[in-house]
Amino acid sequence: MSAKSLVDEMKRGLDAPICLTWELTYACNLQCVHCLSSSGQRDERELSTDEAKKILDDLRDLQVFYINIGGGEPMVRRDFFELLEYSVANGIGVKFSTNGAFIDEEKARRLAAMDYLDIQISLDGVDAATNDAVRGEGSYDMAIRAMENLKAANFGQFKISVVVTRHNVSQLDQFKALADHYGAQLRITRLRPAGRGADTWHELHPTNAQQREIYNWLLKHGENVLTGDSFFHLNALGESLPGLNMCGAGRVVCLIDPIGDVYACPFVIHDEFKAGNVRDEGGFAKVWKQSDLFVSLREPQSAGACASCGAFDACQGGCMAAKFFTGLPLDGPDPECVGGDADEALSIISRGSEPKPSMDHSKPVTLTRKKLPVSASH
Amino acid sequence: MSVALESVLEIHPQVAVRPETFGALAYHYGNRRLIFLKHPDVVTVVQSLNSHPDVQSTLTACGVAPERWPSFVAALSSLETSEVVRERQIAS
Numbered sequence: 124m125s126a127k128s129l130v131d132e133m134k135r136g137l138d139a140p141i142c143l144t145w146e147l148t149y150a151c152n153l154q155c156v157h158c159l160s161s162s163g164q165r166d167e168r169e170l171s172t173d174e175a176k177k178i179l180d181d182l183r184d185l186q187v188f189y190i191n192i193g194g195g196e197p198m199v200r201r202d203f204f205e206l207l208e209y210s211v212a213n214g215i216g217v218k219f220s221t222n223g224a225f226i227d228e229e230k231a232r233r234l235a236a237m238d239y240l241d242i243q244i245s246l247d248g249v250d251a252a253t254n255d256a257v258r259g260e261g262s263y264d265m266a267i268r269a270m271e272n273l274k275a276a277n278f279g280q281f282k283i284s285v286v287v288t289r290h291n292v293s294q295l296d297q298f299k300a301l302a303d304h305y306g307a308q309l310r311i312t313r314l315r316p317a318g319r320g321a322d323t324w325h326e327l328h329p330t331n332a333q334q335r336e337i338y339n340w341l342l343k344h345g346e347n348v349l350t351g352d353s354f355f356h357l358n359a360l361g362e363s364l365p366g367l368n369m370c371g372a373g374r375v376v377c378l379i380d381p382i383g384d385v386y387a388c389p390f391v392i393h394d395e396f397k398a399g400n401v402r403d404e405g406g407f408a409k410v411w412k413q414s415d416l417f418v419s420l421r422e423p424q425s426a427g428a429c430a431s432c433g434a435f436d437a438c439q440g441g442c443m444a445a446k447f448f449t450g451l452p453l454d455g456p457d458p459e460c461v462g463g464d465a466d467e468a469l470s471i472i473s474r475g476s477e478p479k480p481s482m483d484h485s486k487p488v489t490l491t492r493k494k495l496p497v498s499a500s501h
Numbered sequence: 502m503s504v505a506l507e508s509v510l511e512i513h514p515q516v517a518v519r520p521e522t523f524g525a526l527a528y529h530y531g532n533r534r535l536i537f538l539k540h541p542d543v544v545t546v547v548q549s550l551n552s553h554p555d556v557q558s559t560l561t562a563c564g565v566a567p568e569r570w571p572s573f574v575a576a577l578s579s580l581e582t583s584e585v586v587r588e589r590q591i592a593s
């Protein structure tokens with residue numbers, strides 16, 4: 124079977140997700156300007172420990188191999204370690220994303236003693252100025268301290284996870300060097316206009332010239348750098364990047380949010396992409412297998428305005444979330460279409476008229492946003 | 502090691518196999534790799550390896566016709582490289 128027909132199979136959906144993200148809480152000690160889930164404050168409807176364990180039982184029965192745990196900051200949950208241990212004991216590997224605030228020496232040793240555990244430390248700049256402009260004051264030191272502690276505890280290979288923005292594209296080599304220094308693996312992903320990111324995307328997303336830079340960099344380093352296959356819209360520039368090049372939303376990807384709502388992907392927290400709730404009868408398995416939304420996403424999708432584009436096979440029209448939250452039609456080009464085919468449509472959409480995420484758990488205090496550093500390419 | 506008909510293989514103990522319509526997904530908990538087994542017959546063979554003395558007897562037991570053996574040996578070789586299967590270890 125060729126790679127192409129394999130992708131066709133994936134598009135028809137799998138019996139269980141291979142990329143399931145579970146956000147444990149909307150609470151977070153930080154307030155990143157591009158937070159995909161608009162996190163900040165805990166939601167009183169969040170799942171209890173028992174409910175969370177019940178989900179893990181369901182995932183074990185579905186033979187889900189591993190889950191990506193995130194938030195908010197997942198480590199603020201008091202039952203965080205209990206759930207980690209329960210998951211691993213159930214044969215479900217865990218990769219969790221954290222800003223590192225709570226990985227002190229003792230926690231680092233505890234994490235290092237566990238099997239089947241991956242840790243992803245978020246870092247969006249190789250220096251405090253670049254990072255903290257996006258992730259907040261003190262967040263750079265926080266992440267570095269966590270990495271030092273993991274290294275000292277001999278955790279092994281953790282991951283450094285970078286959201287690529289206009290201001291850190293030029294630091295890709297330095298990120299790689301930093302990862303090498305810690306014996307870590309670098310992961311870079313695409314910035315999507317989701318959550319608070321919808322408000323900041325226009326200023327933060329890489330320029331067209333920078334997109335080419337990312338593409339060339341990935342062609343050179345792609346085998347050693349993880350991307351969550353998130354840059355497939357760049358395949359329209361030529362040779363395809365490694366990975367599964369398709370939008371997996373509702374087919375191989377999904378999100379369980381802190382209150383148990385199931386969305387097609389972590390970047391589409393909006394009623395339109397909500398498939399159900401794990402508290403409904405039948406639980407997660409029923410939502411995954413039978414929800415109207417997921418069933419319809421697994422049907423052949425129209426290429427719309429992209430149909431006449433020679434690059435469609437490689438680029439697939441890009442990311443559904445990116446189109447949705449920039450107000451573009453879902454069956455047309457991605458807002459970052461490298462051919463510039465979305466530019467006109469984007470330019471006439473009134474800013475502020477785009478769909479808004481259905482949930483906002485941002486802290487009420489209006490943060491005085493520091494001015495972003497001026498990018499070198501301007 | 503490269504796989505031959507005489508090879509004595511087993512599923513890697515850190516690998517879980519989940520059936521899918523196109524074949525199966527295999528996940529290696531050690532190296533965290535996800536591997537696509539793209540043919541139902543390959544899945545059957547992989548899952549039967551542990552119950553037969555060697556590759557050839559597994560293929561025979563799974564009803565794979567001899568003219569297809571070379572391609573199955575090749576498929577098993579690549580699965581050995583990705584550590585889905587390995588040389589059988591004597592239980593310690």
Ligand code: SF4
Nearest residue numbers: 429432435438456460
């Ligand atoms: S027009 Fe559509 S398919 Fe073509 S490059 Fe742009 S987004 Fe991709």
Ligand code: SF4
Nearest residue numbers: 370371372388442444
């Ligand atoms: S909507 Fe975008 S982020 Fe979500 S699975 Fe599709 S391509 Fe990925």
